[in-house]
Amino acid sequence: MDKINKIATELLATGKVQIIIGYAEGSKGRIRPFFARNEKECEKLIFDERCVQNLAVYLYKEETSRRGQQAIVANISTLRGIIRLTTEKQIKEDDLIAIIASDKEQPFEAHTFEDIENYLSNQTFQLNESDKTLLEQLNAMTPSERRTFWQNEMENCIRCYACRQACPLCYCSQCVVEVNQPQWIPATANRTGNTEWHIMRAMHLAGRCVECGQCGKVCPENIPIHLLPIRLAEEMKILYGSTTGISKDENCEMSTYKHEDTENFIG
Amino acid sequence: MKNNNFEPKIVAFVCNWCTYAGADLTGTSRIKYSSNVEIIRFPCTGRIDFMLLLKAFSNGADGIIVSGCHPNDCHYTSGNLHARRRWIIFRTLLDFIGINIHRITFTWVSAAEGAKWAEVVNQTTNKIKELGPYEL
Numbered sequence: 421m422d423k424i425n426k427i428a429t430e431l432l433a434t435g436k437v438q439i440i441i442g443y444a445e446g447s448k449g450r451i452r453p454f455f456a457r458n459e460k461e462c463e464k465l466i467f468d469e470r471c472v473q474n475l476a477v478y479l480y481k482e483e484t485s486r487r488g489q490q491a492i493v494a495n496i497s498t499l500r501g502i503i504r505l506t507t508e509k510q511i512k513e514d515d516l517i518a519i520i521a522s523d524k525e526q527p528f529e530a531h532t533f534e535d536i537e538n539y540l541s542n543q544t545f546q547l548n549e550s551d552k553t554l555l556e557q558l559n560a561m562t563p564s565e566r567r568t569f570w571q572n573e574m575e576n577c578i579r580c581y582a583c584r585q586a587c588p589l590c591y592c593s594q595c596v597v598e599v600n601q602p603q604w605i606p607a608t609a610n611r612t613g614n615t616e617w618h619i620m621r622a623m624h625l626a627g628r629c630v631e632c633g634q635c636g637k638v639c640p641e642n643i644p645i646h647l648l649p650i651r652l653a654e655e656m657k658i659l660y661g662s663t664t665g666i667s668k669d670e671n672c673e674m675s676t677y678k679h680e681d682t683e684n685f686i687g
Numbered sequence: 688m689k690n691n692n693f694e695p696k697i698v699a700f701v702c703n704w705c706t707y708a709g710a711d712l713t714g715t716s717r718i719k720y721s722s723n724v725e726i727i728r729f730p731c732t733g734r735i736d737f738m739l740l741l742k743a744f745s746n747g748a749d750g751i752i753v754s755g756c757h758p759n760d761c762h763y764t765s766g767n768l769h770a771r772r773r774w775i776i777f778r779t780l781l782d783f784i785g786i787n788i789h790r791i792t793f794t795w796v797s798a799a800e801g802a803k804w805a806e807v808v809n810q811t812t813n814k815i816k817e818l819g820p821y822e823l
Contacts, residue, residue, distance in 0.1 A: 566784065566785035604741075612823045619741065619781075623780060626776045655776070675769075677772045685793055687794040
C-alpha cells in the first residue's frame with residue numbers, strides 16, 4: 421500500500437508529527453512494529469492482512485512519546501485500544517493522528533477522536549472462527565472438564581509475561597507480580613502460580629479488554645489465554661450491555677454498580 | 688478424596704460493621720457453631736480484593752466465606768454494592784477456569800443476625816467436608 425507511505429511522508433515532512441508507529445517487513449516473512457522518524461524510513465511502512473498486532477501498546481511508552489507528536493497506523497483493534505486508553509486518561513485526547521488502515525479500503529487520516537468513533541461505529545466486531553469455536557466448546561464443557569483443560573494449558577506457561585507486555589491496557593508501571601513484599605503470586609512457573617497469574621490478569625482486564633486477542637497471539641506456548649478476558653467481556657456484555665473501546669464516554673463497569681445487580685448467588 | 692476425619696479450614700472475610708458484629712452476637716448469645724472458621728476482619732466488603740481469596744486458597748484454605756452488610760446498609764454507602772459486582776465477575780472467571788465456585792460462600796449477615804452467622808458457618812463447613820480438600 422503506497423498510500424500509507426505517502427500519508428506518512430507528508431506528515432513527517434510538514435512537521436505535523438515527529439514519529440510514526442507502524443508495521444514493516446520483519447524476518448522470515450513476519451511483520452514487525454516499526455517506528456519511522458524521517459521521510460526515508462517511511463518507505464519501509466507497509467500494511468496488509470498480516471498486520472494484526474495492536475500497536476496502541478507503544479503510544480504511552482516513554483521511548484516513543486518523548487519524540488514529540490505521534491501518528492499511528494491503526495487497524496480496528498489498535499483503534500479500540502486508543503479509545504480505551506483515552507477513556508482511562510492514559511493518552512491525551514486529540515494528541516495523535518491515526519492513519520486508519522484496513523484490507524478493504526484506502527488508508528486515511530483521522531485527526532480527532534470523533535473521526536475514530538465514527539469509523540468504529542460502522543464496524544462489526546467479531547472473534548475469529550477458531551476462537552469462537554474454542555470458546556463455545558469450553559462453555560459447553562462441565563466445570564471439571566474445563567478444569568482439566570486449563571490445568572493442562574497452565575502447566576505450559578513459562579511466565580514470560582509476553583501477554584502482559586503485548587496488552588495495550590496493561591500499563592501499570594509496577595505490576596503486582598513484580599512486587600515481593602507481599603509476594604502475591606509465586607514468581608516461579610508452576611501450575612498453581614500460573615493459574616493465579618492468569619486469573620489476576622483476566623480480573624484486572626474485566627470491563628476494559630478491547631478483545632484484540634493479542635495476549636494469546638504472542639504466547640510462546642500457544643495457550644489460549646486471550647479467552648479468559650474475552651469470556652469476561654462476553655459476560656459483561658450480557659449483564660451490563662457494556663462495550664469497550666468504541667466510545668470514549670463509556671465507563672468501566674467494574675468501578676461502578678447498579679442496585680439491581682444479580683444477587684442470586686448470595687445467601 | 689473423601690475422608691470422614693477431614694476437618695476443613697475455612698477462612699471468613701467479613702466486614703467490620705455488620706458481619707463481624709454479627710459474629711460477635713453469635714458468641715454473646717452462646718450459640719455454638721463449627722470451629723473450622725477463621726475470621727478476618729475488614730473495614731468493608733469493598734476492601735476484599737479477589738487476590739486475598741486466591742491467597743487464602745494457596746495458603747491452605749479449603750473454603751472461603753465472604754460476608755458483609757446487606758445492600759443499602761453499608762457503612763460507606765456503596766462498598767458492598769461494588770463488591771457484589773466484583774464477585775459476579777470473579778465467579779464467572781472461576782467457573783470458566785473450572786474451579787468449583789461452591790467453595791466460596793457469599794452472603795450478607797447483619798449485626799443482628801447472630802443466628803444466621805452460625806448457620807452460614809455450619810452449612811459451609813458441611814459443604815466443604817463433602818467437597819474435600821482444595822487443590823488447584
